[in-house]
Amino acid sequence: MEVVKGIRGAITVTENSAEAIEEQTKKLxxxxxxxNNLKKEKIISIFFTLTPDLNAQFPAxxxxxxxxxxxxxxxxxxxxxxxxxxKVIRILILTYLPENQKVHHLYLEGAKVLRPDF
Structure with missing residues (x-):
């Protein structure tokens, strides 16, 4: 049985440029x-946030x-x-996953300090 699950993550960006934001978003x-073995047809929605110092491009x-x-x-x-x-991009993905599948939240590069428990 599949259920709705949320997956969180974040990554830092070295500079406020469209290229850097796109590159790091794609990496995340x-x-x-x-x-998480995600399939795009199972994704409900994705919500991105950026710190106020990032405004050169939409992660979307x-x-x-x-x-x-x-x-x-x-x-x-x-x-x-x-x-x-x-310079942080954060993400929340809502998706359908098998009920028993463990979710892996990812905090990459400088964003690792936000959630050292992961």
């Missing part, structure tokens, strides 16, 4: 898809270029909390 998506653009053309995508800006990690 690729790793999450591989680690990278997702569309990666073939997620039928998946509802949404981008938003994170709250500017003083002292928080800069």
């Amino acid at each position: 998506l690729t790793e999450i898809f591989l680690q 653009t990278a997702a569309r270029k990666a073939g997620l053309t039928e998946v509802p995508l949404l981008c938003a800006q994170e709250i500017a909390v003083p002292g928080s990690l800069k």
